[in-house]
Amino acid sequence: MNYKDPSLPTAARVDDLVARMTLREKAGLLFHTIWFAPPPGAETAESMIDGRHMNHFNVLGGGSPREMAEWHNALQERAAATRLGIPVTFSTDPRHSFSSNPGASMMAGAFSQWPEPPGLAAIGSAELVRKFADIARREYVAVGIRVALHPQIDLVTEPRWSRxxxxxxxxxxxxxxxxxxxxxxxxGERLGPGGVACMTKHFPGGGPQKDGEDPHFAHGREQVYPGGRFEHHLKPFEAAFDAGTSQIMPYYGMPVGTEHEEVGFGFNKGVITGLLRERYSFDGIVCTDWGLITDAFIMGQEMPARAWGVEHLTPAERMLKAIEAGVDQFGGEACPDLLVELVEDGRISTARLDESVRRVLREKFTLGLFDAPFVDPDAAEEVVGRADFARAGFEAQTASLTLLKNGPLPLADGARVYVEGVDADVAAGYGKVVATPEEADVAVVRLAAPYEHRPGAFEAFFHSGSLAFPAAEIDRITRLQATVPTVVDVYLERPAVFPEIAEGAVAVVADYGASDRALLDVLFGRAEPQGRLPYELPRSMAAVEASPSDVPGGTADPLYPFGHGLTS
Structure with a gap:
């Protein structure tokens, strides 16, 4: 079979394989669904790989590096035994930092642990970002992950947005x-067998959400541009195209009040074909965000298809509209029979189907999956979380910390310390940990940016709503500050509003995912903070509500502006 000959050009191998494929084999190739690890039973593998001819899986969960590698190899063996032996492509959401959201990211686990992307932005070093990405690439490849469902390059112009x-x-x-x-x-400079393909998201920029709500949910489906900055949100994608991103994911949101049809971006021909394909000449894979076609239950929460603006269409009609818009793959879906029916009914031509099939196969060949689909479990154990990788991640954590206000830092070794939100055993390596504020020389308190609790097990992971701390929490912190000099660290998973807390603190630090040890190293002078705020911190919720959601830095008189950060 010519497609198995690695000496042939990729285009020739793709042509040969496409000519051998049945309609059902082609259809299965265009679905990129979720697979939970540890692996499900043989019945599920048989249904997905053998029955529906699917071979793109977004891995949730994990296990040890050896377990991940062995599971990967077992599924590749299953795929190799199919009629054409098309290998599986495994993908993942980010898994190198501190946050866990089943719709967006995972905890680092065995992988090296780094600050989240705002922390990398706080450092601002392209060299460090490339070093991180290269380390993450090596760890991914070691366990068989070959598609990164990232980077996420939306601009945070609406401070309340949960992403x-x-x-x-x-x-x-x-x-x-x-x-x-x-x-x-x-x-790499050119994607190849040692690389991990990037699915850059969320085109054409998912930041300007109405009221900061997220379009995973119907109440957050509208994306608005009161400041007229639609084009501004395209700028990061131009850089991604220049770097050669292999894939693009459109967001769920539907544009309101623009020249484009008011339907979700995954159904939007003006955006996908007009902007992405024609204006930017992008010829890589376009994969929808997860769950645009069929309803589902996620963590027990009923989730309607994110078919914003086309809710009235049937699943088959939604699929047709997305393909006509220019989509190649359907994320989070496992319904290739619908696509088969659309082709058999003549509503989608074989030529249009083959256009997407060729793009998907081309990437599999480019990644070398046909020629070397298996990984070495011994190497996976050695590579993932390697000591020098972990050390680089820790150093990035300390560097990303952003000193917003300083009085007594660095703290004296051996000082009597009262801690909240800090592991007392870790703190004992820096000072004498005491039980009450009254006994302490200084208090160290770790807080997280506030949010409004939402119903539903899945929606609870999306921290939206007000950025202000509740009055009771402000009162509690200010009473502590009146008792003992207090250093406050705030985890900025999104901007926060805390003028009263900042005023009463002797020092204020922002973090974007950093261990207790990283924070204490900075507070006690063992490492230097280097971070600068990657987004402004508003002074009040009134300022947030008055600011246009598509304009960066749009709040009046911010507490701390974009780029603020002290070194001592």
Whole structure:
């Protein structure tokens, strides 16, 4: 079979394989669904790989590096035994930092642990971002993950949006500079067998959500541009195209009040074909965000298809509209029979189907999956979380910490310390941990940016709503500050509003995913903070509500502006 001959050009191998494929084999190739690890039973593998001819899986969960590698190899063996032996492509959401959201990211686990992307932006070094991406690439490849469902390069122009912690912040120039380094670190100068393909998201920019709500949910489906900045949100994607991103994911949101049809971006021909394909000449894979076609239950929560603006269409009609818009793959879906029916009914031509099939196969060949689909479990154990990788991640954590206000830092070794939100055993390596504020020389308190609790097990992971701390929490912290000099660290998974807390603190630090040890190293002078705010911190919720959702840095008189950060 010519497609198995590695000496042939990729285009020739693709042509040969496409000519051998049945309609059902082609259809299965265009679905990229979720697979939970540890592996499901043989019945599920048989249904997905043998029955529906699917071979793209977004891996959730994990296990040890050896377990992940062995599971990967077992599924590759299953795929190799199919009629054409098309290998499986495994993908993942980010898994190198501190946040866990089943719709967006995973905890690092065995992988090296780094600050989240806003922390990388706080450091602002393209060289460091490329180093991170190269390390993450090596760890991914070791366990068989070959597609990164990232970077996320939306601009945080609406401070309330729950997805800020996946971005490089509010600034288009900074994001553009860092995304280029990120993609080059994962893919290399040219994507090949040692690379990890990047599915860059969320085209054409998912930041300007109405009221900061997220379009995973119907109440957040509208994306608005009161400041007229639609074009501004395209700038980071231009850098991604320049770096050669292999894939693009459109977001769920539907544009309101623009020249484009008011339907979700995954159904939007003006955006996918007009902007992405024609204006930017993008010929890589376009994969929808997860769950645009069929309803589902996620963590027990009923989730309607994110078919915003086309809710009235049947699943088959939604699929047709997305393909006509220019989509190649359907994320989070496992219904190739619908696509088969559309082709058999003549509503989608074989030529249009083959256009997407060729793009998907081309990437599999480019990644070398047909020629070397298996990984070495011994090497996976050696590579994932390697000591020098872990050390580099820890150093990035300390560097990303952003000193917003300083009085007594660095703290004296051996000082009597009262801690909240800090592991007392870790703190004992720096000072004498005491039980009450009254006994302490200084208090160290770790807080997280506030949010409004939402119903539903899945929606609870999306921290939206007010950025202000509740009055009771402000009162509690200010009473502590009146008792003992207090250093406050705030985890900025999104911007926070805390003028009263900042005023009463002797020092204020921002973090974007950092261990207790990283924070204490900075507070006690063992490491230097280098971070600069990747997004401004508003002074009040009134300022947030009055600011246009598509304009970066749009709040009046911010408590701390974009780029603020002290070194001592």
């Amino acid at each position: 800020a912690n996946g971005t490089f912040g509010q600034d288009a120039e900074l994001t553009s500079r860092l995304v280029r380094a990120y993609i080059l670190g994962f893919q």
